[in-house]
Amino acid sequence: xxxxxxxxxxxxxxxxxxxxxxxxxxxxxxxxxxxxxxxxxxxxxxxxxxxxxxxxxxxxxxxxxxxxxxxxxxxxxxxxxxxxxxxxxxxxxxxxxxxxxxxxxxxxxxxxxxxxxxxxxxxxxxxxxxxxxxxxxxxxxxxxxxxxxxxxxxxxxxxxxxxxxxxxxxxxxxxxxxxxxxxxxxxxxxxxxxxxxxxxxxxxxxxxxxxxxxxxxxxxxxxxxxxxxxxxxxxxxxxxxxxxxxxxxxxxxxxxxxxxxxxxxxxxxxxxxxxxxxxxxxxxx
Amino acid sequence: xxxxxxxxxxxxxxxxxxxxxxxxxxxxxxxxxxxxxxxxxxxxxxxxxxxxxxxxxxxxxxxxxxxxxxxxxxxxxxxxxxxxxxxxxxxxxxxxxxxxxxxxxxxxxxxxxxxxxxxxxxxxxxxxxxxxxxxxxxxxxxxxxxxxxxxxxxxxxxxxxxxxxxxxxxxxxxxxxxxxxxxxxxxxxxxxxxxxxxxxxxxxxxxxxxxxxxxxxxxxxxxxxxxxxxxxxxxxxxxxxxxxxxxxxxxxxxxxxxxxxxxxxxxxxxxxxxxxxxxxxxxxxxxxxxxxxxxxxxxxxxxxxxxxxxxxx
Numbered sequence: 187x188x189x190x191x192x193x194x195x196x197x198x199x200x201x202x203x204x205x206x207x208x209x210x211x212x213x214x215x216x217x218x219x220x221x222x223x224x225x226x227x228x229x230x231x232x233x234x235x236x237x238x239x240x241x242x243x244x245x246x247x248x249x250x251x252x253x254x255x256x257x258x259x260x261x262x263x264x265x266x267x268x269x270x271x272x273x274x275x276x277x278x279x280x281x282x283x284x285x286x287x288x289x290x291x292x293x294x295x296x297x298x299x300x301x302x303x304x305x306x307x308x309x310x311x312x313x314x315x316x317x318x319x320x321x322x323x324x325x326x327x328x329x330x331x332x333x334x335x336x337x338x339x340x341x342x343x344x345x346x347x348x349x350x351x352x353x354x355x356x357x358x359x360x361x362x363x364x365x366x367x368x369x370x371x372x373x374x375x376x377x378x379x380x381x382x383x384x385x386x387x388x389x390x391x392x393x394x395x396x397x398x399x400x401x402x403x404x405x406x407x408x409x410x411x412x413x414x415x416x417x418x419x420x421x422x423x424x425x426x427x428x429x430x431x432x433x434x435x436x437x438x439x440x441x442x443x444x445x446x447x448x449x450x451x452x453x454x455x456x457x458x459x460x461x462x463x464x465x466x467x468x469x470x471x
Numbered sequence: 472x473x474x475x476x477x478x479x480x481x482x483x484x485x486x487x488x489x490x491x492x493x494x495x496x497x498x499x500x501x502x503x504x505x506x507x508x509x510x511x512x513x514x515x516x517x518x519x520x521x522x523x524x525x526x527x528x529x530x531x532x533x534x535x536x537x538x539x540x541x542x543x544x545x546x547x548x549x550x551x552x553x554x555x556x557x558x559x560x561x562x563x564x565x566x567x568x569x570x571x572x573x574x575x576x577x578x579x580x581x582x583x584x585x586x587x588x589x590x591x592x593x594x595x596x597x598x599x600x601x602x603x604x605x606x607x608x609x610x611x612x613x614x615x616x617x618x619x620x621x622x623x624x625x626x627x628x629x630x631x632x633x634x635x636x637x638x639x640x641x642x643x644x645x646x647x648x649x650x651x652x653x654x655x656x657x658x659x660x661x662x663x664x665x666x667x668x669x670x671x672x673x674x675x676x677x678x679x680x681x682x683x684x685x686x687x688x689x690x691x692x693x694x695x696x697x698x699x700x701x702x703x704x705x706x707x708x709x710x711x712x713x714x715x716x717x718x719x720x721x722x723x724x725x726x727x728x729x730x731x732x733x734x735x736x737x738x739x740x741x742x743x744x745x746x747x748x749x750x751x752x753x754x755x756x757x758x759x760x761x762x763x764x765x766x767x768x769x770x771x772x773x774x775x776x777x778x779x780x781x782x783x784x
Contacts, residue, residue: 317539347532
């Protein structure tokens with residue numbers, strides 16, 4: 187049973203991430219904010235609870251690797267890295283998406299060395315991660331490789347090629363988390379390209395499938411604790427059921443907020459007020 | 472037409488040489504998409520099973536996985552047929568491999584019309600596609616034995632490489648292996664003043680045979696083995712242009728975007744006011760037929776090349 191103190195602390199961090207997302211969007215422009223808000227708890231849990239990383243030695247060989255396959259959600263990763271002191275939040279805010287910036291809409295490892303790899307085009311991150319996991323297994327390394335995918339992203343055939351290969355090569359060190367917010371850009375995934383029964387598909391590809399509430403920090407962390415050891419014989423897929431736009435009522439489950447701007451101070455304050463309402467026991471500055 | 476040249480099997484040479492390199496360089500891994508027995512990579516798999524990964528008939532994943540392996544200290548040699556290797560997984564090659572400037576060596580086989588299985592298996596646009604990719608080195612060895620030299624060169628190349636080789640057996644060009652092979656430097660096989668044929672891959676042998684035919688008619692043409700399409704040996708092209716005033720290109724590839732187009736770009740960029748004849752597959756899909764029949768149909772056998780060139784001289 188995870189200590190309340192740990193969960194509360196993670197929830198604080200996730201709220202901080204949501205506050206920073208709203209601020210980044212207000213100050214710099216377009217953000218894929220709907221999906222950033224749905225995955226804030228997941229990315230927070232990864233960077234503050236699950237990943238074996240050392241901010242002082244970010245490329246140490248024994249680190250867990252994390253690849254954000256839904257690369258348009260890169261802002262959550264930048265913010266988590268900033269909150270952990272891996273990168274400078276000040277640099278992020280002052281250079282985000284500017285000319286030759288280290289912080290683009292989609293994460294680019296060529297300019298941001300702290301990243302494992304560049305992503306952005308959907309369906310690439312999981313296959314890349316299979317390569318990472320395969321190398322680790324070959325070399326008898328003990329770290330895990332974590333991937334975050336969008337559910338819409340898993341329309342891509344390359345995802346299923348990777349799923350097949352991960353199972354075939356028994357990559358127990360590979361963990362894929364799907365931010366299942368049931369929306370993609372054009373609307374609800376059931377209307378755009380239905381993928382139900384979703385969990386069944388991953389089970390059919392012989393993955394170890396876990397399901398959880400991706401916006402409930404305790405349930406999320408308990409599920410992370412349930413991942414089998416790195417040397418087990420099947421990769422793990424965590425279906426994290428989430429709400430797109432989580433925390434801001436007018437964004438929640440709203441297809442229009444796949445990506446957006448917060449053009450006025452009035453809307454910015456409204457967003458902050460919404461977050462305070464959604465997470466009442468936390469302070470919001 | 473029967474060639475008098477001895478022949479060798481490109482895929483056999485590839486497979487054996489890769490296994491030799493694998494014994495020396497432990498970070499070399501091999502990936503294939505269920506075509507190990509066709510590509511020759513089965514030899515590596517038999518010697519180094521723990522470093523061999525059959526990825527099944529799933530080329531996009533194969534290319535992305537090779538990028539992941541390269542980011543983790545491995546040097547992957549990745550193979551499938553040219554058509555699938557260049558088209559099916561083009562985005563992965565560009566965005567996963569080349570964008571990160573990774574040391575992945577994509578070696579595709581059955582290039583050009585040598586797939587001999589109709590349009591679906593014709594790998595005839597790969598040079599055009601691959602040379603659009605930044606950081607990519609693009610190679611088409613001039614004869615099967617040269618594959619060994621190209622693979623040697625690949626080991627220490629800092630960045631991705633794409634190489635296309637043929638199938639079955641192909642004519643040999645070099646009598647002796649005692650010559651210098653340098654990526655990006657074309658090899659002048661024959662001097663001449665009436666024209667210069669810049670050829671790559673299987674067309675090098677055909678170009679030499681065409682030069683013989685033309686010599687019998689009193690025409691004196693040079694032949695260049697332009698094994699590296701990117702980076703292209705611009706200096707050599709311009710020097711040949713200046714010497715002859717008439718450049719011919721020959722490739723088992725479409726005329727749009729390949730070696731001929733690359734040469735045209737160099738000539739145009741440098742204001743070379745000379746005649747250019749680009750020989751290759753026209754803007755149509757390849758049909759059924761044997762490789763010899765197809766080369767003949769598209770004027771890419773020695774007689775076809777000679778006829779096209781003579782018509783301009």
